Amino acid sequence: MSVLVYLDSANGALKKTAYEAVAYATHFGQEVIALAIGNIEDKQILSNVGKYGAQKVYHISEEKLKTFANAAYASVIAQVAKDLGTKIIVFSASSIGGVIAPRVAAKLNAGLLSDTNVLPKIENGQLIVGKTVFSGKANATFSLTGEFNVISVRPNTVKPSEVGSPVNVESINVSTQESDFRAIAEAILKTSDKISLTEADIIVSGGRGLKGPENFYLIEELAEVLGAAVGASRAAVDAGWRPHSQQVGQTGKTVSPTMYIAVGISGAIQHLAGMGTSKVIVAINKDPEAPIFKVADYGIIGDAFEVVPALTNALKAYKQKIS
Amino acid sequence: MKIIVCVSCVPDTTTKPTFIENNTKLNEQGVQFIVNPYDEYSLARAVALRDATPGSKITVITVGEANTEQNIRKALAVGADEAIRINAKPINAQYVAKQIAHVVKEIGFDIIFTGKESTDYNGGITGNLIAAELDIPYTHSVTSLEVSGTEAKMEREIEGGKEVVRASLPMVLGSQKGIAEPIIPNMMGIAKARTKPLTVREPIPVETPTQLIIHELPKPKGAGKFFKADGNVQEAVNQLIEALSKEAKTI
Ligand SMILES: Cc1cc2nc3c(=O)[nH]c(=O)nc-3n(C[C@H](O)[C@H](O)[C@H](O)COP(=O)(O)OP(=O)(O)OC[C@H]3O[C@@H](n4cnc5c(N)ncnc54)[C@H](O)[C@@H]3O)c2cc1C
Numbered sequence: 001m002s003v004l005v006y007l008d009s010a011n012g013a014l015k016k017t018a019y020e021a022v023a024y025a026t027h028f029g030q031e032v033i034a035l036a037i038g039n040i041e042d043k044q045i046l047s048n049v050g051k052y053g054a055q056k057v058y059h060i061s062e063e064k065l066k067t068f069a070n071a072a073y074a075s076v077i078a079q080v081a082k083d084l085g086t087k088i089i090v091f092s093a094s095s096i097g098g099v100i101a102p103r104v105a106a107k108l109n110a111g112l113l114s115d116t117n118v119l120p121k122i123e124n125g126q127l128i129v130g131k132t133v134f135s136g137k138a139n140a141t142f143s144l145t146g147e148f149n150v151i152s153v154r155p156n157t158v159k160p161s162e163v164g165s166p167v168n169v170e171s172i173n174v175s176t177q178e179s180d181f182r183a184i185a186e187a188i189l190k191t192s193d194k195i196s197l198t199e200a201d202i203i204v205s206g207g208r209g210l211k212g213p214e215n216f217y218l219i220e221e222l223a224e225v226l227g228a229a230v231g232a233s234r235a236a237v238d239a240g241w242r243p244h245s246q247q248v249g250q251t252g253k254t255v256s257p258t259m260y261i262a263v264g265i266s267g268a269i270q271h272l273a274g275m276g277t278s279k280v281i282v283a284i285n286k287d288p289e290a291p292i293f294k295v296a297d298y299g300i301i302g303d304a305f306e307v308v309p310a311l312t313n314a315l316k317a318y319k320q321k322i323s
Numbered sequence: 324m325k326i327i328v329c330v331s332c333v334p335d336t337t338t339k340p341t342f343i344e345n346n347t348k349l350n351e352q353g354v355q356f357i358v359n360p361y362d363e364y365s366l367a368r369a370v371a372l373r374d375a376t377p378g379s380k381i382t383v384i385t386v387g388e389a390n391t392e393q394n395i396r397k398a399l400a401v402g403a404d405e406a407i408r409i410n411a412k413p414i415n416a417q418y419v420a421k422q423i424a425h426v427v428k429e430i431g432f433d434i435i436f437t438g439k440e441s442t443d444y445n446g447g448i449t450g451n452l453i454a455a456e457l458d459i460p461y462t463h464s465v466t467s468l469e470v471s472g473t474e475a476k477m478e479r480e481i482e483g484g485k486e487v488v489r490a491s492l493p494m495v496l497g498s499q500k501g502i503a504e505p506i507i508p509n510m511m512g513i514a515k516a517r518t519k520p521l522t523v524r525e526p527i528p529v530e531t532p533t534q535l536i537i538h539e540l541p542k543p544k545g546a547g548k549f550f551k552a553d554g555n556v557q558e559a560v561n562q563l564i565e566a567l568s569k570e571a572k573t574i
Contacts (some may be wrong), residue, residue: 015482068486070451071460093447095481099463102448105417106455111532112417114448128536133444134340139539140444146532183460183490189478196482202573226574244466244501245480250336250442251360251500259573270336273442276541280571282563288549295544298566300559302552310560315574318564 002031004086006077007049008096012039016199017092019052019160024153025090026053026163027119033058035080037073039066043169050167052160057169064176068096072180074103079174081108081148088127093152094198101152111144117154117256117277135250135273155198156256191245195229202259203275205231205248209264209285209304213241218308219263225315231255231275233265249274264304267292284308324379324433328369329423329449330362330398331413331441332391342538349443349538358394360505361438363401367503368468369436370402376470380404382430386413386422392521399516400508406519411526416444420452421529428457432493434475439464439497447497454495462488466501 005025007018014036025032034054036046039061046057058080065072077100081089089104091097093115105112113129118139121128127144129151144151197203204226206219216230223230232242234249248255250270260278265271267283267290275281276295283292283299284307293299300307334340335355343350358366366383373379383398383406385391395406407426413419427435437450447463454461464480465488473492478485480499508516548566550559567574 070463071454074455095464095479095486098447099451099461102416102451103455103461106420106452109532112448113533114446131445132541133538134334134338135336135442135445137338137541138340138342139541141536141539143534143536144532145534149532179458183462183488183494185486186489187487188481188484189487190484198482245484247500254445259567259571273336280567280573281547282567283547283549293547293549296547296549297544297571298547298563299549300552300563301549302556302559306556307552307560310556311563314557314560314564318568318574 002033002084002086003028003088003090004081004084005032005034005054005090006097006100007034007036008092008094009036009038009040012041014040014045014049015094015096017094017097017155019049020155020158021090021092021097021153022049022052022054023158023160024119028088028122030088031055033084033086035060035077037065037076046169047166050164051162053163054167057167058172059169060172060174062174062176064181068185069181069183070099071103071183072176073100074107075177075180076174078104078107080172087148089148089150091150091152093154098152101150105150108148108150109146110148110150111146112150113142113144114152115154116151117157119158120151132277136276137273154256156201156258191243195227197229197231197246197248197253198255200229200255200257202226202228203231203248203255203257204228204261204263205233205265206236206263207233207265208235208239210236216241218304222261222308222312225312225319233271262292263308265292266290267295324373324376325431326369326373326379326381327427327432327435328362328365328381328383328398328403329435329437329453330383330385330395331359331438332356332385332387332394333359333441333443336360336442346538347535356390356394358397359438359441361440361498363505364500364502365436365438365498366398366401366403367506368498370506371503372434372470382407384409384423384426386411386419386526388412395521396516397508399519399521400512401506402512404519406521408521408523409526410523415531415533415535416446416449416452417531417533418529420449420456422526424453424456425527426524434470434492435495437495437497439499450495450497459493459495460490461495461497462490463497464499465496466499468496468502
């Protein structure tokens with residue numbers, strides 16, 4: 001039996017989430033077949049997916065599929081799954097894979113779980129998967145009982161590691177239908193963020209405690225030393241200090257980084273909804289009673305205007321020492 | 324233009340959920356239900372679209388039991404014209420999508436608003452599944468929408484930026500914050516909502532290959548390690564770096 005994994009790509013390269021989806025797929029103990037769609041000139045990139053656990057890599061480079069159209073990608077992937085007989089199909093729950101997965105499931109009348117954040121299990125032949133629900137306040141376990149089953153994996157759930165070696169890449173040809181191109185991506189507008197929030201390994205977020213947009217340079221400098229992305233609380237976004245694309249929480253992004261540093265953020269339940277599954281949470285807040293300390297693993301109780309510059313400097317020195 | 328807004332009713336964002344019946348069901352005792360926050364964005368955008376497009380009508384659709392009617396009235400109070408409640412527990416996204424697709428096929432549709440996700444099971448897939456059932460396009464996490472004739476231009480949130488999407492109607496979209504400011508109902512809206520039509524329909528039989536087995540509450544975290552900065556900021560910073568490098572191994 002085999003698992004089919006869709007590889008997220010953009011600008012001719014694979015995204016970090018592609019390797020994560022492959023790493024997740026290796027946990028079924030079945031053959032892993034990876035599939036990329038679109039313009040990837042450098043075949044070595046695809047071949048190297050073998051290193052992360054794929055036994056086969058297929059590539060579809062159809063001209064019409066060079067721009068993203070979720071319905072068209074879904075039709076093609078559903079067809080490949082049927083042709084290959086891969087009963088489990090894995091996506092990243094990213095802005096690419098996450099919007100293809102449901103449509104593939106609908107086409108195959110498949111079991112479906114989106115945004116899983118735990119490893120899957122096969123128990124007595126049953127496929128068991130799980131995710132956080134109620135915005136991180138509970139966990140739920142599901143069984144997927146379709147002939148085909150589709151799963152999308154929350155970014156940062158699994159760390160890719162080298163377990164194999166490069167493999168041959170096979171091109172496949174597919175046919176597309178016009179009606180699948182009724183919504184197409186025309187252009188990408190980049191934000192100035194250097195690292196995308198949902199993919200970041202470390203996030204430094206600032207809240208109302210920073211007192212104004214002019215003080216966010218403190219957050220940016222700390223993020224810079226750590227190679228981290230910058231986030232914000234809703235209070236900071238609603239005040240117009242930061243763009244909504246940086247908001248973490250119930251009505252912003254759900255993130256799951258290795259380390260989340262909250263500066264001047266009280267830790268309201270709606271903020272925790274977006275970052276509660278971070279592996280390590282660090283709080284910097286002058287109020288020892290702030291709810292953020294209830295979920296934090298580490299923290300400094302103190303004034304952000306003194307603590308953050310000192311931390312940034314000390315981290316610079318530390319990084320120099322270890323490099 | 325026939326505008327459909329799908330509304331789900333979810334526990335208030337401050338709810339601390341507990342579960343009953345061997346942890347298979349949410350304990351609704353004492354839980355305040357609200358209109359899903361993303362559906363409020365949809366409603367607000369739909370109202371503006373209707374007002375800009377003469378001859379348009381907004382139909383709100385909910386899959387839910389009788390206790391959702393209070394929230395359906397809220398949706399009518401902010402400006403929707405009529406509502407349909409499909410009388411069933413919303414078992415999962417696949418179930419809900421099939422129920423909604425079945426009804427809208429009958430009543431007609433040009434644009435169907437859903438929320439980017441609902442804040443209970445955070446699936447983020449219902450709108451996409453409705454679109455698949457109807458074989459029309461879907462666009463996710465939409466932060467701006469312009470409609471002219473049967474063409475729509477949208478921006479949607481993606482990692483590190485936005486994507487500009489062009490789509491043709493009929494279509495489905497998943498609203499994200501930014502698409503419109505939620506409308507707060509006024510007295511007149513609330514009064515009018517009482518007399519707007521709310522039709523109840525029975526569900527069609529739907530089986531889905533996705534079953535919820537159990538809910539669990541996350542294990543409580545052990546107390547964290549906190550360092551006081553007062554008096555000696557440098558000391559606290561050094562202790563934190565020591566802990567992050569030696570224990571947490573995150574730096
Ligand atoms: C439907 C709904 C959805 C929501 N969605 C979100 C969401 O997606 N994301 C989100 O973040 N919020 C969300 N909220 C809002 C949430 O309830 C809080 O209002 C918000 O998170 C507060 O932001 P904050 O922590 O920055 O501000 P505050 O709660 O004001 O906290 C500021 C913190 O800074 C500390 N502080 C002040 N000065 C200093 C200093 N000099 N040094 C160190 N610390 C200092 C204070 O002690 C305090 O803890 C939502 C609310 C609702 C009702």
